[in-house]
Amino acid sequence: MPVLDLMSGFIVELRNAGLPVSLTENLDAMEAVKEIPLEDREAFKYALAATLVKSQNHWRAFETIFEVYFSLRGPEYNIAQDGSEDSEMWREQQDLQMQGEGKGQSGGSMDGLTPEEIAQMLMNALMNGDQAMMKALAKQSVQRFAGMEPGRPVGGTYYLYRTLRNLDLDNMLDKLMEANKQQAAEELTNLEQRLEKDEFQSRIEQFKQEVEAEIRRRLVADRGAEAMAKTLRKPLPEDVEFMHASRDEMQSLKKALQPLTRKLAARLARKRRHGRKGPLDFRNTVRHSLSYGGVPADPKFKYPRPAKPELMVVADISGSVAAFARFTLMLVYAIQGQFSKVRSFVFIDGIDEVTSYFKNTEDISDAIHRVNTEADVVWVDGHSDYGHAFEVFWERYGKDINSKTTILLLGDARNNYHATSSWVVKEMQKRGRHVYWLNPEPKSYWNTGDSVVGEYGSFTDGVYECRNLRQLEGFVEKLV
Incomplete structure (x- = not known):
């Protein structure tokens, strides 16, 4: 197979696996290949990686696809x-x-x-x-x-x-x-x-590794590179679903979360500094026009100073959605500088405030561990009861909601056929600034079985599907 066709299929498979490879990077990879000896497989591999891989989290996916498309195929490897x-x-x-x-x-x-x-x-x-x-x-x-x-x-x-x-x-x-x-x-x-x-x-x-490479080479020879790449394709860490992640995938998610929060915090801070211009500042414009002989050549504007919102996070931490709640809390507290105040509440069939767990701690994972082990959230049988938890929340903490408060509700809204008490969410929306619901289930599962997300969602400013880190990042950026 010509190298150009092989490279074309390789780039397509990288994109299918979720790696963001632009046309410019594709051309850069072609230029890099010209400068290294093709018989040096390791040099060839790292030349492609230097031009096509932008995140350490994508390295494993790149390496797997490379081993499939550029397995050893010379005559000395005849099967x-x-x-x-x-x-x-x-x-x-x-x-x-x-x-x-x-x-x-x-x-x-x-x-x-x-x-x-x-x-x-x-x-x-x-x-x-x-x-x-x-x-x-x-x-x-x-x-x-x-x-x-x-x-x-x-x-x-x-x-x-x-x-x-x-x-x-x-x-x-x-x-x-x-x-x-x-x-x-x-x-x-x-x-x-x-x-x-x-x-x-x-x-x-x-x-x-030599045995794996030999098996992979024989499978490629039997089934073809495209079929093998499709078989071995695994989601990137940011595309792994919270509710179905294995233990190894959970570790990859934790590693991917730290650079994600740093990037997101820097991006949000930059947006606040360079926000769009406000209305014309007439007095300032006239003052600066004196240096131009009274001509307003350099108009001045009033820059808006948006107030940072207060945030209340109310999260279901029952077994089915515990991983989703954990990663959402970690992400929110990693960028808490973008909010004036952050308060957290967790529930199953009872509810407890866990804001103090996140104070004076450098490792958010320790706080999350305390949430899972110390929070008083099981009051009856340990099965999710959104209605009871929301009623207790409104009774204890409803008075703290004001026009600056954004409420974030996390969960799959599977209420085990208990009373929904959706009036609480309606009252939250009336008193607060915004109410959003994040659901880790696919939209096709909403309002099936004991899911009542539609009833709650009618009183919110939006219900969002957040099955993975990529979707969660997009929502948090929109929220701030």
Whole structure:
């Protein structure tokens, strides 16, 4: 396939995965490729990354797509037959092993070797740090143990599991440490043992990557680059849905949240400084016109000074929407400088104010942990009861709402068929400045089953779908 067509498909797949790649960046990538040797795969990879990746959070998606579109495809990687160098390496390794065991010469083919013998050869390669042998072993291990069949709709993870299981890689580190201990002339210190362990772990991880690359290459050869890229495509951290995120995706979300809040705070502060011009300042214009002989050549304007709003956040933290509430609170408090006052309330079937948890703390995660463990929010059975929680909120804190207050209601509005008490939201709207509802569910799920978001939404200034960080960022920017 011509490089230009390959690059075109690569750029399209990056965009499909959510990476913002502009036409200018596409042209920059083409120019960068001209300056580096194409046979140097690592240089080629990082040249593309330097021109196409703008966020560390997008690196994993870029790397996955790169490995699919630019997998090793030269004649020396032909799947149908083994290369001569690999065959020669196998013969040499087998000869050494057989001589060490006193069994004489072997035929040079791996077909007669048992999994234990191949694992022993891998152990020797890992002990010696033999990169070439590790790569050859990865190729041969996949060919023998993965059980890959053309056209079979099985993911690469299954093939990886089968290969590593037959090589007994889980116990390889202990074997390497024991063998290294026996070979040492004198007893190793704790520091030396730790350094050796780190080195062996690094080599094992490198071998796993070689196996993954070999499996990926064979799948690409069987299914095509586009189909494989679509199969391996995962959402970017800012597009991961709060309600369905795995543990690893939650960690990625937390990492993505910090740079997002810094960028958002800087953008909002800049908007406040450079807001649109207000009405003409007649007196100031006349005063400055004296330097132009009375001609108002430089009109002056009154710049608006919008008051910072007060914010009340009322969040459902029951199990179904806990992650969404947690990230929203973290984002709001990270940019709390854009508000004159921020107060937070959480509820399930009871409600509690948690504003004090966020004061005098540098790590918002600690405050969120206190919210989840110390807040008094379960009064009856621990199932969401929006109606009861809203009534208690209005009774205790309704008097604090004024014309400067914006109320932010967070939750999926699934009320477990309890009374809605929507009149409370109506009173909030009458007394406050704005009332917004953020729902982490897709719009297609609203007002189905026990969802009553439509009834509440009729008394708000807007109900917004906020399933991920990207949508949440857009709303917060609009709010401020």
